[in-house]
Amino acid sequence: MEFERNAAPYRPSLERIADFREIYTPHDEARLTAQSARCMDCGIPFCQSQTLPDNRISKAGCPIHNLIPEWNDLVYRDQWRDALDRLHATNNFPEFTGRVCPAPCEGSCVLGITDPPVTIKNIEMAIVDKGFENGWIQPNPPSRRTNKIVAIVGSGPAGLAAADQLNRQGHSVTVYERADRIGGLLMYGIPNMKLDKEHIIQRRLALMEEEGVVFKPDSDIGDGMNGTVDIRNLVEESDVLLLTTGATTPNDLNLPGRELDGIHFAMEYLTANTKSLLDSNLEDGNYIDVSGERVLVIGGGDTGTDCLGTAMRHGCAELVNFELFPSHPEERRPTNPWPEYPLIFRVDYGHEEATAKFGEDPRIFGISTTEFMDNGNGRVGGVKTLDITME
Ligand SMILES: Cc1cc2nc3c(=O)[nH]c(=O)nc-3n(C[C@H](O)[C@H](O)[C@H](O)COP(=O)(O)OP(=O)(O)OC[C@H]3O[C@@H](n4cnc5c(N)ncnc54)[C@H](O)[C@@H]3O)c2cc1C
Ligand code: SF4
Known part of the structure; x- marks a missing residue:
């Protein structure tokens, strides 16, 4: 009742679009103490459970049941180390979720019925960052090995969390990844400004290696043809094989003009950018450079926002973002009550940045693309669209 919600700010928009460093500002302990007191x-x-009162599982609350009120209270009492232990009790990688989770916990916070919710995500990130800073997070290999061999195919968050859990049980775990770096979409989907690769992801991977997990990048598991590693060998060699291969197939728009130059899937754009950034600080030129270009991003969500943020950092000349559905309202609809995840109008980092530079939010809502137009040189120069209204 004494403190208002005061979420940690991001770095100023116009400053942060000049680099690919993380968008977050340093943790402010006084702010965090006051916020945890809320x-x-x-x-x-409701923040920590995913169950509605009538036992329906919903998209409400923390899907991994983080012990949120416990660590909020420990932060308030300045017992950060204990808070870290309670956080790690349910969460393998709080330094990832504290940065990129959409925070359904905050949408379900009881305070949210009458007031803005507790800044749970800020507190989570601060606890784990402080844990690393203070050297409280050290390799903790299992004391006994079971001699069971586990092969995991795919090194995204699903594969990594499984590897961490199974290694703790004493099993011998090897993670196979077809990309040249471990991490799945944590590495090559989500851009560096939202989740730092060299400091945040590599730090956790190094810790897991010291605990005994073996990572094998450049290992495309398949039928043994076309350069792939034969999965039958893995089956033979392992007691258990886990497939955590994600969803690689993009959602294409098979419209007239789709074959024109200059049309890319988000993942081509984002992956090439991060790879070039990590390989050479973008000096090798092996990425889709949109500096000085007029950029249209079709589709919203995290992926659309990350494309906006990346295009801003490239120095695009204009930026427009199409959202198929009409905008969500500022407040919850009656059909979307607390504690469900609030479907409300949000301004994410990429929208903020485009607004700061170009003077208006880049999004156009309720619009569907029907055709890509040729600029006369075989390259996309425009689109035809339809307005969408919802009954
Ligand atoms: C641009 C973008 C931004 C996102 N932002 C957020 C966000 O902010 N917050 C959030 O919560 N979620 C976000 N997501 C979603 C989140 O990244 C995914 O839900 C999550 O990564 C899925 O994890 P996964 O382990 O199942 O799969 P993935 O992360 O896709 O990992 C699967 C891995 O398996 C590998 N693989 C596949 N086949 C083989 C094979 N045959 N042999 C060897 N390896 C193989 C792939 O190369 C890949 O590395 C985002 C997604 C994208 C694309
Ligand atoms: S106030 Fe919010 S964060 Fe705290 S226990 Fe209640 S629901 Fe969870």
Whole structure:
């Protein structure tokens, strides 16, 4: 009742688009203490459970059941190390989720019924960052090995979390990844400004290696043809084989003009950018450079926002973002009550940056693309669209 919500700010938009460093500002302990004091330690903490009162599982609350009121209280009492232990009790990689999770916990926070919710995600990130800074997070290999061999195909968050859990049980875990770097979409989907690759992801991977997990990048698991490693060998060699290969197939727009130059899938754009950034600080030129270009991003969500943020950092000349559906309202609809995830109008980092540079939000809502137009040289120069309204 004494403190208002005061979320940690990002670095100023116009400053941060000049680099690919993380968008976050340093943790402010006084702010975090005051913000953790807002937590009411609810008898039924909706933030940490994913179950609605009638036992329906919903998209409400923390999907991994983080012990949120416990660590909020420990932060308030300045017991950061204990807070870290409680955070790690349910979460293998809080330094990832504290940066990129969409925070359904905040959408379900009981405070949110009458006031803005507790800044749970900021507190989570601060706890784990402080844990690393203070050297509290050290390799903790299992004391005994079971001699069971586990092969995991795919090194995204699913594969990594499984590897971490199974290694802790004493099994001998090898993670196979077809890309040249481990991490799946953590590495090559989500851009560096949202989740730092060299400092944040590599730090955790190094820790897992010291704990005994073996990583094998450049290992495309398949039928043994076309340069792939034969999966039958893995089956033979392992007690358990886990497939955590994600969803690589993009959602194409098979429209007239789709074959024109200058049309790319988000993942081509984002992956090449991060790879070139990590390989050569973008000096090898092996990425889709949109500096000085007029850029249209079709599709919203995290992927669309990350494309906006990347195009801003390249120095695009104009930026427009099409969202198929009409804009969400500022407040919840009656059909989307607390504690469900709030479907409300949000301004993410990429929207903020485009607004700061170009003077207006780049999004156009309720619009569907029907055709890509040729600029006369075999390259896309425009699109035809339809306005969409919802009944
Ligand atoms: C641009 C973008 C931004 C996102 N931002 C967010 C966000 O901010 N917050 C959030 O919560 N979620 C976000 N997501 C979603 C999130 O990244 C995914 O839900 C998550 O990565 C899925 O994890 P996964 O381990 O199942 O798969 P993936 O991360 O896709 O990992 C699967 C891995 O398996 C490998 N693989 C596949 N086949 C083989 C094979 N035959 N042999 C060897 N390896 C193989 C792939 O190369 C890949 O590395 C984002 C997604 C994208 C694309
Ligand atoms: S729902 Fe909100 S106020 Fe209640 S315990 Fe969780 S974070 Fe604290």
